[in-house]
Amino acid sequence: MAKTINEDVRVVVGIDFGTTFxxxxxxxxxNKNDIFVNDDWPFYGRYKTPTALLYDEQLKLLEWGFPALAGRQRKKKNLHWIELFKLCLIKSIKRPTLPPGLSFKTAISDYLRKLGDSIKETLESRWPGLKFFRQVLLVLTVPAEYDNNTIAIMRECALNAGLIKTKESPYLIFTTEPEAASIHCMRSLKEYELKIGDSFMVVDCGGGTVDLSTKILLKGEKLKEAIEQNGEECGGSFVDKEFLKFLGKKVGRLAVEMVSKKHYGDLQYMIQEFCQFVKIPFTGKSEGFKSYELDLEQICPVIKQYVINEYKEKMEEDSWVVTIEFNDVRSMFDPVIEKILKLIQNQFGEDCSAMILVGGFSESKYLQSRIKNEFGARMNNKIYVPPQPMVAIVKGAVKFGLNQEVIADRILKWTYGSTDIRTDLGNNVFSRMIKKGTRVSVDEKVSRVYTPVSKDQMKMGFDLYTTNRDNADFCNDPHVNLLGKFSINVPDNDRAILYSLCFGTEIQATATDIESGEKYETTFELDI
Ligand SMILES: Nc1ncnc2c1ncn2[C@@H]1O[C@H](COP(=O)(O)OP(=O)(O)OP(=O)(O)O)[C@@H](O)[C@H]1O
Ligand SMILES: [Mg+2]
Structure with a gap:
């Protein structure tokens, strides 16, 4: 009989650990319809706080979130600003460099611990007495490209951060970012009269990357991945980079580089000002646009010492004020938006019936209008931008958790086994892998090692049989039933293959070539 933790869980928390926010x-x-996004962040920030940490010379954590980027610490020396550390989990991307002695796992754990402290505090004030480790289900969103190993690292970091008590804790589950976004927008998609089998594209415009994934609507509000996920580095922070290029033209590229190298906090402070007063309000329409005067003496006085020659003369003439006009802002957005449009175009199929725009950069009215202009007509204007696209993923994560049947542990109803070949008994011997009545926890694994039996064996078959008895002699005994089978190629007969069954919501069977590490996976239904 399965015991669900659902009876204990009172509150579901979604966590969106983003690259930049x-x-x-x-x-x-x-009260499932009341999903609250935290809006009480230290120092500044509406619904999100930067994914940033500030350490001192001895790698003691000083600040996290917005206070880590700007403000109070600016005068101290030898500080380490740590950003973009989430990218360390993706092998194909250029990893940010961390100071010697600080591993990316420590940075992620430190950040999650601070986020966790805030979660615990908020929940305690909302529901005093709520037991965090027994009555709260955490749902952490991850990029679609994360594999099981990467998710295992996130789980380890969550454990180090004190979010869970044991590594296997069923009180922490994962969902992908596009999945969560789709779940959040499901009801609105229905208003677009999407039918079963129709596909739609999720465009997640974040700070670092823009990630696309195309999903197919299945029966019962289920979703299927249609095209492999695709992404590129053209998120909102690239508009900030264009702003720095623009500034470089006014004060000299070198001056900007020096501030970035020596006064990182000051640079970040100036970028925040730019975002708040220029980037975020920008609609792409000249009506109502007010040019912005960036007063360097006020916002970033340290830059003055690096401004030289003709740049200095001109800036002195202008009293150190850089005026940003409509066309300047548009040319900061345009190269980034062009890249986004191209990325969408490349994945856009004729059968795509709708599009949803999520992520912080999708808040931009200018970006929204450019995407709608380009693709709206091709899809009957079914381009949906949820209210507050920035928080669509985290809200979807909560909805995912609220609808999840989570099984803590269960007692197996069947005995599971596979075929073994024995010279004395023939090639249909039942080899028991796990006996009925055994208690298994979620994601528990049982494994056996198999080797090819004959010299010229090119394939090895792996199958899974069940019986309601404690054991069986042969796989064709009348009480034994076949659950499924698959076979793998073996390049030579020296190979040893590790066959494991992992009991999650279904049984995941994996055959791993021990020497090459190559993996073959399939899933079987788990009848409990
Ligand atoms: N109203 C707005 N207009 C323009 N850009 C905005 C607006 N609001 C937020 N942004 C930008 O959105 C970006 C952050 O998006 P988001 O919070 O989705 O990032 P993230 O989840 O950390 O990124 P990623 O998905 O790459 O991990 C920042 O560059 C921010 O400046
Ligand atoms: Mg994101």
Whole structure:
């Protein structure tokens, strides 16, 4: 009989740990429609806080979130600003360099610990007495490209951060970012009269990357991945980079580089000002646009010492004020938007029936209008931007958790086994892998090692049989049933193959070539 933890869980918390910004949201199970996104961040920030950490010379954590980027610490020396550390989990991307002695796992764990402290504090004030480790289900969103190993690292970091008590804790589950975004927008998609089998594209415009994934709507509000996920580095922070290029033209590229190298906090402060007063309000329409005067003496006085020659003369003439006009802002957005449009175009199929825009950069009215202009007519204007696209993922994560049946542990109803070949008994021997009545926890694994039996064996078959008895002699005994089978190629007969079964919501069977590490996977239904 399966015991679900659902009876214990009172509150579901979604955590969106983003490359540039992070946040969390929560809802009580008795009130599933009231999903609250945390809006109480230290120092500044509406619904999100930067994914940033500030360490001192001895790698002691000083600040996290917005205060880590700008403000109070600016005068101290030898500080380490750590950003973009989430990218360390993706092998194909150029990893940010961390100071010697600080591993990316420590940075992620430190950040999650701070986020966790804030979650615990918020929940305690909302529902005093709520038991965090027994009554709260955490749903962490991850990029679609994360594999099981990467998710295992995130789990380890969550454990180090004190978000869970044991590594296998069923109180922490994962969902992908596009999945969560789709779940959040499901009801609105229905208003677009999407039918079963129709496909739609999720465009997640974040800070670092823009990620696309195309999903097919299945029966019962289920989703299927249609095209492999695709992404590129053209998120909102690239508009900030264009702003720095623009500034470089006014004060000299070198001056900007020096501030970036020596006064990182000051540079970040100036970028925040730019975002707040220029980037975020920009609509792409000249009506109502007010040019912005960036007063360097006020916003970034340290830059003055690096401004030389003709740049200095001109800046003195202008009293150190850089005026940003409409066309300047548009040319900061345009190269980034062109890249986004191209990325979408490359994945856009004729059968794509709708599009949803999520992520912080999708808040931009200018970006929204450019995407709608380009693709709207081709899809009957079914381009949906949810209210607050920035928090669509984290809200979807909460909805995912609220609808999840989570099984803590269960007692197996069947005995599971596979075929073994024995010279004395023939090639249909039942080899028991796990006996009925055994208690298994979620994601528990049982494994056996198999080797090819004959010299010229090119393939090895792996199958899974069940019986309601404690054991069986042969796989064709009347009480034994075949659950499924698959075979793998073996390049030579020296190979040893590790066959494991992992009991999650279904049984995941994996055959791993021990020497090459190559893996073959399939899933079988788990009848409990
Ligand atoms: N109203 C707005 N207009 C323009 N850009 C905005 C607006 N609001 C937020 N942004 C930008 O959105 C970006 C952050 O997006 P988001 O919070 O989705 O990032 P993230 O999840 O950390 O990124 P990633 O998905 O790459 O991990 C930042 O560059 C921010 O400046
Ligand atoms: Mg994101």
């Amino acid at each position: 992070s946040t969390y949201a929560y809802a009580h199970k008795e």
